[in-house]
Amino acid sequence: xxxxxxxxxxxxxxxxxxxxxxxxxxxxxxxxxxxxxxxxxxxxxxxxxxxxxxxxxxxxxxxxxxxxxxxxxxxxxxxxxxxxxxxxxxxxxxxxxxxxxxxxxxxxxxxxxxxxxxxxxxxxxxxxxxxxxxxxxxxxxxxxxxxxxxxxxxxxxxxxxxxxxxxxxxxxxxx
Amino acid sequence: xxxxxxxxxxxxxxxxxxxxxxxxxxxxxxxxxxxxxxxxxxxxxxxxxxxxxxxxxxxxxxxxxxxxxxxxxxxxxxxxxxxxxxxxxxxxxxxxxxxxxxxxxxxxxxxxxxxxxxxxxxxxxxxxxxxxxxxxxxxxxxxxxxxxxxxxxxxxxxxxxxxxxxxxxxxxxxx
Numbered sequence: 001x002x003x004x005x006x007x008x009x010x011x012x013x014x015x016x017x018x019x020x021x022x023x024x025x026x027x028x029x030x031x032x033x034x035x036x037x038x039x040x041x042x043x044x045x046x047x048x049x050x051x052x053x054x055x056x057x058x059x060x061x062x063x064x065x066x067x068x069x070x071x072x073x074x075x076x077x078x079x080x081x082x083x084x085x086x087x088x089x090x091x092x093x094x095x096x097x098x099x100x101x102x103x104x105x106x107x108x109x110x111x112x113x114x115x116x117x118x119x120x121x122x123x124x125x126x127x128x129x130x131x132x133x134x135x136x137x138x139x140x141x142x143x144x145x146x147x148x149x150x151x152x153x154x155x156x157x158x159x160x161x162x163x164x165x166x167x168x169x170x171x172x173x174x175x
Numbered sequence: 176x177x178x179x180x181x182x183x184x185x186x187x188x189x190x191x192x193x194x195x196x197x198x199x200x201x202x203x204x205x206x207x208x209x210x211x212x213x214x215x216x217x218x219x220x221x222x223x224x225x226x227x228x229x230x231x232x233x234x235x236x237x238x239x240x241x242x243x244x245x246x247x248x249x250x251x252x253x254x255x256x257x258x259x260x261x262x263x264x265x266x267x268x269x270x271x272x273x274x275x276x277x278x279x280x281x282x283x284x285x286x287x288x289x290x291x292x293x294x295x296x297x298x299x300x301x302x303x304x305x306x307x308x309x310x311x312x313x314x315x316x317x318x319x320x321x322x323x324x325x326x327x328x329x330x331x332x333x334x335x336x337x338x339x340x341x342x343x344x345x346x347x348x349x350x
Contacts (some may be wrong), residue, residue, distance in 0.1 A: 062345040103278040122348045129315060129339045136307045140300065160304075165343065167305045170237040173296045 039088055039098060042081075043105040047112050050074040054116035063122040067113055067134035072157040075138055079145055079153040089146050110135045137161050214263055214273060217256075218280040222287050225249040229291035238297040242288055242309035247332040250313055254320055254328040264321050285310045312336050 053070035061069065078085060092098040110131050117127035140163075141156040228245035236244065253260060267273040285306050292302035315338075316331040 062342070062347055064342045065345055099282075100275055100279055103282055104275055107274075107278055120348075125315065125319075125335075125338060126342050126346075126348060129311065129335075130342045132311045132314075133308060133339065133343065136304065136311070139307075140304060144300075160300075163300060164304045164308065167237070167239045167301050168308065168340065168343070170240055171301070172237055173298055173301060 039091060040101055040105055042078075043109070046074055046078060047105075047109045049077065050109065051112050051116045054113055055119065057120075059120075062130075063117045063120065063126055064130040064134060066120065067117060067130045068137065068157070068161065070113065070116075071134050071138035072154050075142060075145075075157065076153045078142070079149070086146055086149060106135070106139070133164070137164055140164075214266060215276055215280055217253075218284070221249055221253060222280075222284045224252065225284065226287050226291045229288055230294065232295075234295075237305075238292045238295065238301055239305040239309060241295065242292060242305045243312065243332070243336065245288065245291075246309050246313035247329050250317060250320075250332065251328045253317070254324070261321055261324060281310070281314070308339070312339055 050070045053073045054066055057066040057069055092102050110128075113135065114124075114127040114131035117130055118124060122130065137157060137160045141153065141160040144156050144160065145151055145153055225245045228248045229241055232241040232244055267277050285303075288310065289299075289302040289306035292305055293299060297305065312332060312335045316328065316335040319331050319335065320326060320328055
């Protein structure tokens with residue numbers, strides 16, 4: 001991670017990362033499919049955690065509220081990983097290949113949450129719209145948090161949700 | 176396109192596509208960066224068209240309504256490209272590489288619409304939430320349309336928007 005930050009993601013080879021970590025190239029590949037996986041090792045955890053929170057959310061919550069609560073709880077856990085998450089985000093933003101991988105992981109996360117909402121009884125269409133909208137609130141709250149990591153993640157989720165509701169209510173820019 | 180559909184996307188080489196089209200490999204590459212671009216040649220058009228509709232939307236429309244109207248108008252144009260769009264979608268769904276490219280194009284589209292909303296005066300956060308939510312409605316409406324291409328695309332946008340509003344209002348699955 002340190003090495004990637006010093007030299008930029010695209011300039012660092014797997015061999016250099018392995019050397020810095022005191023591993024042979026072969027050992028490194030036993031752990032990670034490629035260097036991109038190094039940065040996305042947590043994505044499956046995030047997905048599993050979020051799905052778990054959807055599955056265990058109170059049955060009386062609507063699909064959207066269940067998804068929103070799950071992203072809020074998972075995001076609050078993620079927000080404890082400062083400063084790793086900020087470094088990771090800076091690296092991802094520096095490389096087109098990493099941004100593409102990030103999009104793939106995000107799409108997988110939305111699909112997994114939508115499936116979990118369907119297990120709770122939501123029809124496919126409602127599940128997908130709820131999961132995608134809750135994820136967009138999560139994405140925007142996470143972006144806000146990454147520029148102000150001292151802030152409370154749940155608060156950011158609530159204020160971002162309020163912003164989205166205002167936008168859908170046809171609120172005009174106040175400038 | 177025909178060749179890709181017959182043999183599956185991953186099995187067809189650029190040389191085969193070029194031969195079928197009566198082009199040399201070199202001529203083919205003068206037109207398309209790689210075979211993935213063949214399927215996404217329309218993505219830049221869609222983005223330019225949508226941004227144009229955002230820019231020329233009535234000034235009194237809120238950012239969200241402007242984005243929604245732009246996606247509705249652009250989508251209605253896209254829906255006239257039956258059956259090309261359906262074949263294209265089937266191909267994309269058949270290949271992980273194409274799905275990744277599709278995600279990249281979608282992210283680019285959302286970013287472009289968000290920028291166009293900012294030009295109209297929306298703050299960055301409101302622009303992004305409005306563009307992403309309108310795009311999700313577009314994506315879902317487009318998916319519905321692709322299974323029932325005789326249906327009216329604008330109608331599908333309206334009913335999908337209503338579904339999203341119901342989901343955010345905490346509607347429970349009615350099963």
